[in-house]
Amino acid sequence: MRNPRSVSPSLEVLRGFVGKLFMAGIGFVGTILFARVLGPRDFGGYFLLFTVAEFAKLPVAGFALAGKKRLSEARGNPGEIASATLVIALALAVVGAGVALAFDSVLVDYTEVENAAVLFGLLFGTSVLFIMLDNLIAGTGRTSLTIWIDLIRSALTTPLQILLVVLGYGVTGMVAGVSAATGLAIPISYRYLGVELAVPSRRVFRRLWSYAKHGILVSTTSKAYSRLDIFLLGLFFAPTVAGRYEVAMKLTLPAIFITQIAGSTMMARVSDLNSDDLPIEAEIRNTVMFSSVLALPIFFGGALLSKPLVVTVYGPEYAGAAPLLIGLSLFRVLQSQTAPLKEALNGMNRPELNVRIGLVTLATNAILALLLVGPFGAVGIVAATVVAECLRYAGSAVLVRRLRPEVVLLTRPQVEQFAAASVMGVTVYGAHQIVAVRSWVDLSLLLVVGAATYAVALTVLSHRFRSTVRDVYREVVASTGG
16 A cells, blocks of 8 residues: 655646546536536536535545545554445445435425435435545545546546436436446546455444544535535525526636645645654645645636626526626635645644634634625625635634644745736736637637736746746656656
């Protein structure tokens, strides 16, 4: 089994990022097609059902996080840890499917999707095993491998969904497609886990539970927080509004690609180093340093091109997503800095601190959303999320600094990234005054101008960015035998 310390963080981020780009491209094309074919109502209904499944997987995510943590530690029996984690996954899958069948009518009323319980069972059952295996692989430090396996799953999902939707199965086809693809990806994940399963002892289950009891709460608060917006939109508005929100979220998703990959890799490395009482400050600093390198330009671009972007990509019926896109782009910037701090606390074996932060943040978000939804509608719900994320970052930063006072959370490269994104914003604004967006060609031209400007500005302004690019290039050459 690979040890997290033997993995290069830079190569993991690069490999994972490439995989994320391919995966995003596949998902992006699928989202556009399904949003147009299904329409806002059915498209929103599918994501409401998906959100219910995400909430139901919270206990699963807690145990998956525990499996990742225990497998990443310098001590422990990998075979027993993996076996115990998978046994728990199977038990949870059976329980979850049974509960869904018992509340079939409730699911149908909420999502407006026929056979919601059966569809939920398919989504839940297949994803539980996949999530467990995914986290176990990440526990070895190979985050990029989990992304490439997920890429295979995405490459299978979209064609299957397209086929079933074209055949007229609608939301049922969407669910069946992703469930079938996930089921096919499970043996691939197991093959690359590289751990020989062994009969787990009671001690292994106890050690998993000692972390999972906090991990479940961490996952619960995190997932409730991340999906609270769409849950409230489902309560207060028609599924159409939820569909608009979801397309805005999809457009901003690339903003956190870097932080997702780097944060997960860092967590395994911090856990490994911390278990041997070795320094971890550099791991945290180096991760937060470049976590917002994509989020900042996406925020400026999203703020300047929100309506043309949404209308051109998804169609005029999604124009109402434009103001949501601006708010969610700002949220992604904050999230890109908060996520690594959360992973650092998990890696330091302090998940209970994330529980406290999560509870305060979730309560703040819910209260503000309920206060703002009346006068401001869906925009008020997004604004509440932005304020709550500011609070989440502040709390996480204080706790990380309290545990490791030497950690630096605001570095010069971060300021340089903001400056480069500002230059890009001014350039795109000027170009947009000349080029009106009437087609994909016009939009693509503005996006290329923005991306090129940001890349050039960041290269000129940031010595650390230039040196990092050179170091990554050398590692790639060395890893390929060049």
